[in-house]
Amino acid sequence: EAGVAQSPRYKIIEKRQSVAFWCNPISGHATLYWYQQILGQGPKLLIQFQNNGVVDDSQLPKDRFSAERLKGVDSTLKIQPAKLEDSAVYLCASSYDRGQETQYFGPGTRLLVL
Amino acid sequence: GENVEQHPSTLSVQEGDSAVIKCTYSDSASNYFPWYKQELGKRPQLIIDIRSNVGEKKDQRIAVTLNKTAKHFSLHITETQPEDSAVYFCAAWTFRRYTGGGADGLTFGKGTHLIIQP
Numbered sequence: 001e002a003g004v005a006q007s008p009r010y011k012i013i014e015k016r017q018s019v020a021f022w023c024n025p026i027s028g029h030a031t032l033y034w035y036q037q038i039l040g041q042g043p044k045l046l047i048q049f050q051n052n053g054v055v056d057d058s059q060l061p062k063d064r065f066s067a068e069r070l071k072g073v074d075s076t077l078k079i080q081p082a083k084l085e086d087s088a089v090y091l092c093a094s095s096y097d098r099g100q101e102t103q104y105f106g107p108g109t110r111l112l113v114l
Numbered sequence: 115g116e117n118v119e120q121h122p123s124t125l126s127v128q129e130g131d132s133a134v135i136k137c138t139y140s141d142s143a144s145n146y147f148p149w150y151k152q153e154l155g156k157r158p159q160l161i162i163d164i165r166s167n168v169g170e171k172k173d174q175r176i177a178v179t180l181n182k183t184a185k186h187f188s189l190h191i192t193e194t195q196p197e198d199s200a201v202y203f204c205a206a207w208t209f210r211r212y213t214g215g216g217a218d219g220l221t222f223g224k225g226t227h228l229i230i231q232p
Contacts, residue, residue: 033219042120042203042222043158056217091157098218101146101165101207105157 004106018080025094120223137204
């Protein structure tokens with residue numbers, strides 16, 4: 001089966017600019033996650049979607065980050081304005097449903113904020 | 115929320131020797147514990163997992179053990195090979211649908227950089 005797709009793979013921006021990342025989960029997967037992985041650390045959950053609804057976004061810095069999954073399939077994560085500390089890899093993952101523990105990760109988008 | 119501690123942060127072993135990575139978790143409701151391998155610049159890949167109703171699971175050279183009472187679980191790699199060199203992450207997962215909400219996402223440890231010396 002096709003895996004989780006993400007784009008772009010790399011992005012370099014200056015602080016205070018905006019950026020958007022896109023994720024296409026595995027077909028049929030209802031649950032979608034966005035994680036932030038700072039260099040040298042494990043991924044940290046930012047937001048979880050179930051179909052087109054938000055399950056939890058308590059770790060999302062809402063003053064600058066936003067995410068949506070309008071049709072319950074693809075998702076976008078946006079940062080506006082970006083800060084230096086947002087430099088990280090942004091990983092998207094999906095699972096078949098909330099009760100299915102196994103998550104499949106995309107290749108990630110590596111963001112560098114200068 | 116859940117907190118996962120992972121040790122050591124770096125582990126260097128001779129090729130052919132065994133490697134052990136240990137993790138502890140804080141939330142007794144966590145019931146699924148996967149291990150991911152991440153090579154440089156690549157996505158995390160699930161290598162083995164264990165559920166809370168099982169004490170040990172083995173898959174060829176890789177095994178995981180779980181002690182629910184002590185809230186710790188470990189990854190064991192035997193007969194290590196150069197291709198085992200990577201960063202390994204443990205994680206804990208809690209299904210919260212009926213326990214008041216919150217994310218079902220994984221809580222990861224900080225990772226162990228495993229180096230296999232030839």
